[in-house]
Amino acid sequence: MRIKMTQISIVSLILLSLMALPAFAQDDAWTNMVKEKYGNMTITCAFVPHPTTDAFQAMVDEFTQLTGIKVRWDIIEEGYLRQKLLLEHEAKTGVYDVLLIDAFNMAEYSPSGVALDLAPLIQNAELTPEWFDYEDILPAYRDGIGKYNGVIYGIPVAGETRYVGYRKDLFEKYDKKPPETMAEMLELAKFFKGKEEGLYGIGMRGQKGIHFASGWMTTMYQNGGQYLDQKTWDVLVNSPGTVSSLEYYVDLLSQGPPDIGVYTHEEAVSLFMSGKSAMWFDSTALTSWILDETKSMVVDKVGFVPPPEGPAGAYGALAGWNVGISSDVPEDRQQAAWAFIVWMTSKKNAKQYVQLGGTPVRESVYNDPEFVAQNWTFPLQLAALERAANLVEAGITWIPPHVKTMKVLEVVGDYGSDVLAGQMTAQEAMDKAQKDVEAIMAE
Secondary structure (H helix, E strand, C coil): CHHHHHHHHHHHHHHHHHHHHHHHHHHHHHHHHHHHHHCCCEEEEEECCCHHHHHHHHHHHHHHHHHCCEEEEEECCHHHHHHHHHHHHHHCCCCCCEEEEEHHHHHHHHHHCCECCCHHHHCCCCCCCHHHCHHHECHHHHHHCCEECCEECCEECCCECEEEEEEHHHHHHCCCCCCCEHHHHHHHHHHHCCCCCCCEEEECCCCCCHHHHHHHHHHHHHHCCCCECCCCCCECCCCHHHHHHHHHHHHHHCCCCCCHHHCCHHHHHHHHHCCCEEEEEEEHHHHHHHCCCCCCCCCCCEEEECCCEECCECCCCCECEEEEEECCCCHHHHHHHHHHHHHHHCCCCHHHHHHCCCCCCEHHHHCCHHHHHHCCCHHHHHHHHHHHHHHHHCCCCCCCCCCCHHHHHHHHHHHHHHHHCCCCCHHHHHHHHHHHHHHHHHC
């Protein structure tokens, strides 16, 4: 009897091992293939300081151990990264392999050929195992920020909308409610500025150029503004709605610190995390920093609400970051770079990525009971995404899908910064910007 039981146990173990074999074998087959073909290679990543970068760097040792591919990092300030990638591409230096691509830049990178079309790699069964699962990425991000004109240039890694963070302790202390409208947000920012020593009303992006334009867009559509008519591509820069939306944003920024005119997303979130601003209005992708006890002083004091409604509607942002591959490197380096992307962004490793501070972009993560229980901001992020969907339903893409969008944003962001500095009125600035943008669109 004892022999029979032992035999049955051995048979059972063999059967269980065989049942588990396909998944492990698939992992081994892919990693072995990658190690054999590309294991002696080194790839270079051009990234910005971002939670995605932090998470990838925490995961990279395991990737190198499994595949043999070594990874170098060049961490570059956001505005400079765009310029550098365009210049490196123009010179065909092939310095970078993996690119962190802001959705803002997709329309500019596409015609210039900076990034590779990823569809052939995704469709290659040898290079892309089933556990990568491209279709698991939320459609809004997969199709809204990872593609341009139907071409896949990036794998979303930090799809984002934007919402308002606020200091619950201060709001409770002064019997205030979080803002539901744009008017309420401005009123609250004015109330809290200087209410306590070293306290400001809000932290947002105000740096001249792209950063100013991006921050302005966070409140622009709700206030009735647009840079471009997205059906006709007529310039709307000095339209009444756009001018009034700029006046609102400058008034809002004026409730921040005196140096807010140099703020990018990093300075804005740092101000909030240090406890020096009552509110913050920026990317959901930065939530992990705000809730990181090693970085933030407001972890147990913060609440979030969706973007406040404005006179023109309840709208929200849809933006984010992708990882792509340079078109300027040889095919073997492109495939090694793709192996890196597959490992870092796969469904298989999505939970690890988010646990390390990465931003969820996959349905499997947002629907994971463990994560939903752990991250109380998920429902609030989804509520903010609903407001972003309102903008899409209105026929407007948050980042105007035009090849000259970045040039337009630079111009309006420069003039907007001049208004913040008190050098001209919003109307004067936008009248000048109107002529400059019309010239750009006519080129």
